[in-house]
Amino acid sequence: MKVVVIGGTGLIGSKVVEKLNAHGHDASPAAPQTGCNTITNEGVTEAVTGADVLIDVSNSPSFADDDVMSFFVTSTTNLIAAAKEAGVEHYVALSIVGADRLPDSGYLRAKVAQEKLIVESGIPYTIVRATQFFEFSTAIANSSTIDGKAHLSTAFYQPMASDDVATAVGRAAAGEPVNGIVETGGPQKVRMSEFIAAALARTGDEREIVGDPHATYFGTELQDDSLVPGPDAVLGTTSYEGWLAGSGR
Structure with missing residues (x-):
């Protein structure tokens, strides 16, 4: 099976390619590093030509509301057009657990807009919604820091290892399109x-x-289970302690 991974040089994408x-x-x-720019459309047709499966794990370089919406709408529109022309049989995209429950977040609104474009494209698809990555714990704290204090929600979430995210995406790509959403998350609700x-204390x-x-x-603002996957989610097996030990952190 021939697969092209958009965003395939990043944290998740490189692992998906390897797996x-x-x-x-x-x-x-x-x-962009390989000559494929989904915003300008440069190299997109060439990248997708001959692919059976297209996986999109790309991300916006800016999280500002207008920027992130423009990124996902433009990029996904260009990818859908190229995928249709190439006869892609399965479109797989990585999204976020709870995206449709949190419309006040500009980033999550953009992910929902991306999902809608894929759903309405007519191409068989699977959307993989994942929870937050262990790797982003510091970034979450930084985004919430005011005057040196990190103001963090007390809501639940189920963070997971990026390696387990890549496994879920790869599993979806190797399987048949579900024409719907599958969820994945970490092994522990915290x-x-x-x-x-x-x-943070560990670092x-x-x-x-x-x-x-x-x-x-x-x-x-989060409700208690806004970011928690449903009962049918396929959970990763890597604990935070296991991730720390394996990554050498």
């Missing part, structure tokens, strides 16, 4: 404020954590 090739598929990365506090980051049920997460 698919290790299982006998012909997977190749496509990104309070965001408590988890981030422990994660020697001594900033104060303020647990606040009204603290916003990338522009939106």
Whole structure:
């Protein structure tokens, strides 16, 4: 099976390419570094030509509301056109658990817009919604820091290892299109404020954590289970402790 991975040089994409090739598929990365720019449309047709499956794990370079919406709408529109022309049989996209439950977040609104374009494209598809990555714990804290204090939601979430995210995406790509959404998450449901506090402490980051049920997460207030996957989610097996040990952090 020939697979093109948009965003295939990034954290998730590079792992997806590696995993698919290790299982006998012909997977190749496509990104600006390889001459494929989904915003300008340069190299997109060439990258997608001959592919059986298109995987999109790309991300916007800016999280500003207008920028991120423009990125996902423009990029996805260009990819759909190229995929149709190339006769792609399966369109797989990585999204976020709870995206449709949190419209106050500009980033999550953009992900929902991306999903809608794919659903309405007429191409068989699978959307993989994943929870937050262990790797982004510091970024979450940084985005919530005011005057040296990280104001973090006390809502639940189920962070996971990026390697498990890549496994879920690769599994979806190797399977038949579900023409719907599949969810994946980490093995443990935890309070965001408590988890981030422990994660920062492990790195020697001594900033104060303020647990606040009204603290916003990338522009939106969370309900207790806003970011938690449903009962049918396929959970990753890597614990935070296991990830730390394996990554050498």
